Amino acid sequence: xxxxxxxxxxxxxxxxxxxxxxxxxxxxxxxxxxxxxxxxxxxxxxxxxxxxxxxxxxxxxxxxxxxxxxxxxxxxxxxxxxxxxxxxxxxxxxxxxxxxxxxxxxxxxxxxxxxxxxxxxxxxxxxxxxxxxxxxxxxxxxxxxxxxxxxxxxxxxxxxxxxxxxxxxxxxxxxxxxxxxxxxxxxxxxxxxxxxxxxxxxxxxxxxxxxxxxxxxxxxxxxxxxxxxxxxxxxxxxxxxxxxxxxxxxxxxxxxxxxxxxxxxxxxxxxxxxxxxxxxxxxxxxxxxxxxxxxxxx
Amino acid sequence: xxxxxxxxxxxxxxxxxxxxxxxxxxxxxxxxxxxxxxxxxxxxxxxxxxxxxxxxxxxxxxxxxxxxxxxxxxxxxxxxxxxxxxxxxxxxxxxxxxxxxxxxxxxxxxxxxxxxxxxxxxxxxxxxxxxxxxxxxxxxxxxxxxxxxxxxxxxxxxxxxxx
Numbered sequence: 001x002x003x004x005x006x007x008x009x010x011x012x013x014x015x016x017x018x019x020x021x022x023x024x025x026x027x028x029x030x031x032x033x034x035x036x037x038x039x040x041x042x043x044x045x046x047x048x049x050x051x052x053x054x055x056x057x058x059x060x061x062x063x064x065x066x067x068x069x070x071x072x073x074x075x076x077x078x079x080x081x082x083x084x085x086x087x088x089x090x091x092x093x094x095x096x097x098x099x100x101x102x103x104x105x106x107x108x109x110x111x112x113x114x115x116x117x118x119x120x121x122x123x124x125x126x127x128x129x130x131x132x133x134x135x136x137x138x139x140x141x142x143x144x145x146x147x148x149x150x151x152x153x154x155x156x157x158x159x160x161x162x163x164x165x166x167x168x169x170x171x172x173x174x175x176x177x178x179x180x181x182x183x184x185x186x187x188x189x190x191x192x193x194x195x196x197x198x199x200x201x202x203x204x205x206x207x208x209x210x211x212x213x214x215x216x217x218x219x220x221x222x223x224x225x226x227x228x229x230x231x232x233x234x235x236x237x238x239x240x241x242x243x244x245x246x247x248x249x250x251x252x253x254x255x256x257x258x259x260x261x262x263x264x265x266x267x268x269x270x271x272x273x274x275x276x277x278x279x280x281x282x283x284x285x286x287x288x289x290x291x292x293x294x295x296x297x298x
Numbered sequence: 299x300x301x302x303x304x305x306x307x308x309x310x311x312x313x314x315x316x317x318x319x320x321x322x323x324x325x326x327x328x329x330x331x332x333x334x335x336x337x338x339x340x341x342x343x344x345x346x347x348x349x350x351x352x353x354x355x356x357x358x359x360x361x362x363x364x365x366x367x368x369x370x371x372x373x374x375x376x377x378x379x380x381x382x383x384x385x386x387x388x389x390x391x392x393x394x395x396x397x398x399x400x401x402x403x404x405x406x407x408x409x410x411x412x413x414x415x416x417x418x419x420x421x422x423x424x425x426x427x428x429x430x431x432x433x434x435x436x437x438x439x440x441x442x443x444x445x446x447x448x449x450x451x452x453x454x455x456x457x458x459x460x461x
Contacts, residue, residue: 002329006309007374037331037370038351050328102440103418104367105352189353189440 002040005047009055013138013167019051021140021163027051029165031074034101034109035117059112059167062086071169073112077124078103080111089173092180092196096127099182101189112166115151118158118219121260125152126194126214127182129222133171139164155218174198178208179284181277184215185269191215192260193269197277201285206230206238209281211274216266217254225252226274235282242274311374317342318386326373333357333368335376336383344384344413355441358414358421359383365421384413387420395458396420405454407445415441419455428459 008027010016020027030036030050039045053059059074062083069089071080080086080097087094100106100114100123114124115135128148135151137144140163148169151159160166174180180198184191194214200207209230214220226245230238249255249270255263310325317340326335336342336359345368348356352367359368360382361375387394396416399405406412415438422429422437429437434455443451 001334002331004309004327004329007311007328007372033372034352034370037372040329041350102353102355103421103437104355104358104365104440107364108352108366108371 002037003043003046005040005050007050007052009052011055011057013056013058013165016051016053016056016165017138017140017163019049020165023049023051024162029053029116031110031113032076032108033113034105035113035119053112053165054110065170067172069171069173071111071171073116073166073168074110075112077101077106077109077111077114080124081106090131090171092130092182092198093124093127093171096123096182096184096194096196099123099184099186099191105189111169115148115169116158116160116166118152118154118156120155120218120220121190121215122220123182123184123191123194123214125220126196126212128169128171129212129220130180130196130198130210131171131174133169135159135166136168136170137164138167143167145170149222152219175200175208177201177285179281179286179288181280181284183273183277183280185273187260190260193266193273194220195270195273195277197274197281199278199281199285201235201282204234206233206235206278206282209238209278211277213249213253213270213274215260216263216270217256221253223249223252230278235278238278239275242271242278245274246271311377313374313377315373315376315378316380318381318383328372328374330373331369332359332361332366332371332373332376332381335373336368336381342383342385346410346413348410353440353442354411355414355418355438356411358417358441360417360421360424363421363424365418382417382420384417387416394420395461396423396454399454399457400451403450403454403457405447405450407443407447411441411443411445415443415451419458422455423459429455431456434459 026048028047030052054074059072061072063070077097077100133148134145177200178198182196184194196212198210209227211223255266257263313326314323336345346356348354350369352370357369358365362379418441
């Protein structure tokens with residue numbers, strides 16, 4: 001049995017933010033509920049009210065703001081996995097979404113809930129970092145938009161204040177000529193490790209590269225230092241650089257021992273998957289010679 | 299669910315739902331799960347309670363033809379929707395082809411996960427009447443069978459899919 005609570009159905013972002021400010025720590029935002037209901041069941045969270053944001057139309061939309069895809073916070077994983085716009089313009093995200101937990105969780109769980117809960121074992125966060133996604137947040141003082149990397153503060157912690165609501169994720173397409181890849185190692189339904197990569201090549205060299213690693217430490221992270229080392233290297237030299245990158249990964253990713261594996265095991269896997277993901281991203285360029293950005297006429 | 303005009307604040311919520319084609323009308327507490335509604339209120343105990351964390355699949359039912367973990371789905375969300383449980387599969391005494399295939403292939407050992415396995419398979423076949431073996435395995439990856447009856451489960455579903 002779940003402890004008793006009341007449900008507030010809101011129909012606008014303004015109302016929702018007003019209710020958050022009015023009720024303070026007596027209210028929790030309720031999207032898909034896949035994580036929240038489990039926390040309530042185990043008394044890890046107590047609340048008087050659930051603020052149902054699925055009744056706000058705007059939050060369930062996938063649309064465009066100039067050249068960026070705008071994903072409403074209440075859009076489910078399953079929609080991101082299957083939506084034509086997402087599959088065509090952000091194919092690596094669609095693939096990462098198809099890996100989340102199981103079909104029932106994907107049908108119910110939302111992208112906003114996943115990012116706000118910030119469980120370190122999140123596939124979407126890792127994938128979204130590659131796209132330089134931003135989080136749009138509404139609060140009593142208005143709205144603000146911050147890079148996703150800043151939004152993801154640490155294990156189960158975000159930059160969201162208690163009176164603020166994550167409204168949408170703004171995702172730029174990868175520039176023309178990029179290929180991308182998302183790889184993971186998982187045991188049952190939770191990923192031990194997720195690695196995302198995107199790259200663009202010119203004259204046999206990696207001209208541009210992006211890497212993100214998730215699940216092995218407190219939060220998903222872009223690997224800026226590794227990216228700058230690889231820029232300008234050949235694919236073979238890049239792999240050598242990745243092989244020597246373990247000390248750097250250890251210091252930035254802060255891997256932890258848990259039921260999904262030891263920190264050492266995860267670092268070992270991270271090196272291997274980074275190499276494979278780069279390979280895969282480079283192959284993806286050839287598979288999609290026009291880049292991951294079909295629909296450039298949009 | 300239709301959005302109300304302004305914020306509503308209620309512990310008791312209206313629920314009008316069709317379960318296996320039969321309409322139920324009334325009020326339920328906000329925190330009642332669909333699993334509790336089905337098992338305790340309606341007495342339909344074919345749907346099983348197990349992990350209560352949306353991992354094992356034993357409590358799978360269909361809401362508007364989509365597979366749902368009823369243990370972690372608030373019943374009020376099913377307002378104005380149709381729910382299908384294992385009890386609703388047979389039509390006039392005639393078992394669903396999936397149920398017959400599971401019996402013929404012995405797609406179960408202890409049987410506890412079976413209603414969830416069959417409901418997940420039903421949802422898949424409603425969306426994709428002829429899935430490949432890989433598609434079946436991927437779709438059913440969230441339905442755990444501790445006895446390990448997976449080979450017979452997949453054979454049962456393939457048999458219906460190939461018709």
